[in-house]
Amino acid sequence: EDKVVQSPLSLVVHEGDTVTLNCSYEVTNFRSLLWYKQEKKAPTFLFMLTSSGIEKKSGRLSSILDKKELFSILNITATQTGDSAIYLCAVGSFNNDMRFGAGTRLTVKP
Amino acid sequence: EAQVTQNPRYLITVTGKKLTVTCSQNMNHEYMSWYRQDPGLGLRQIYYSMNVEVTDKGDVPEGYKVSRKEKRNFPLILESPSPNQTSLYFCASSLWDRVDTQYFGPGTRLTVL
Numbered sequence: 001e002d003k004v005v006q007s008p009l010s011l012v013v014h015e016g017d018t019v020t021l022n023c024s025y026e027v028t029n030f031r032s033l034l035w036y037k038q039e040k041k042a043p044t045f046l047f048m049l050t051s052s053g054i055e056k057k058s059g060r061l062s063s064i065l066d067k068k069e070l071f072s073i074l075n076i077t078a079t080q081t082g083d084s085a086i087y088l089c090a091v092g093s094f095n096n097d098m099r100f101g102a103g104t105r106l107t108v109k110p
Numbered sequence: 111e112a113q114v115t116q117n118p119r120y121l122i123t124v125t126g127k128k129l130t131v132t133c134s135q136n137m138n139h140e141y142m143s144w145y146r147q148d149p150g151l152g153l154r155q156i157y158y159s160m161n162v163e164v165t166d167k168g169d170v171p172e173g174y175k176v177s178r179k180e181k182r183n184f185p186l187i188l189e190s191p192s193p194n195q196t197s198l199y200f201c202a203s204s205l206w207d208r209v210d211t212q213y214f215g216p217g218t219r220l221t222v223l
Contacts, residue, residue: 009150032210042200042214043153088152092210096141096160097168100153 006101023089114215133201140206
């Protein structure tokens, strides 16, 4: 059965810390892996990854995909309180469905 | 402005009272989808539609119906809501071949008493 597993489910850090969020998957007909940030509203898109080993960066956030080991990580450096959110990992397949992980709730304390 | 709209945004209802949550997009997207989000479970796909008159079940379709009579609209129908359908619902849309870059609506928080 297809699944997407995120870890940890919850994480509390202090401003300035670096965090790594994990996403592993088992999905038939893998097409892409996506990361979203969700505050108190709809998820907002962060990254889409389709190829192994190519890091995507946006400011203090970066992500990479390993299609051999079936996982991705999302790194956030120099965390700020505004980074507090639920981070969702999703995997899209060529079957046109999307499967989300349970999310990682990140809390950044001042 | 390109957007996905949902109505209502908040709804409290009682068990068994039929309801419809509307979803509309103005981007001429072929693909539309409904998700529910529950604590600790992430987003789970209820139904999706690749185009007008084409709908498919997602992971959790039980207790829900959808229709796609027009390209822009994809209503979610709960014929007889039950308390276990209390959840946060999101509609999303995309081009048919860009399902991995979906635009999400603002969400509808439904409580069934």
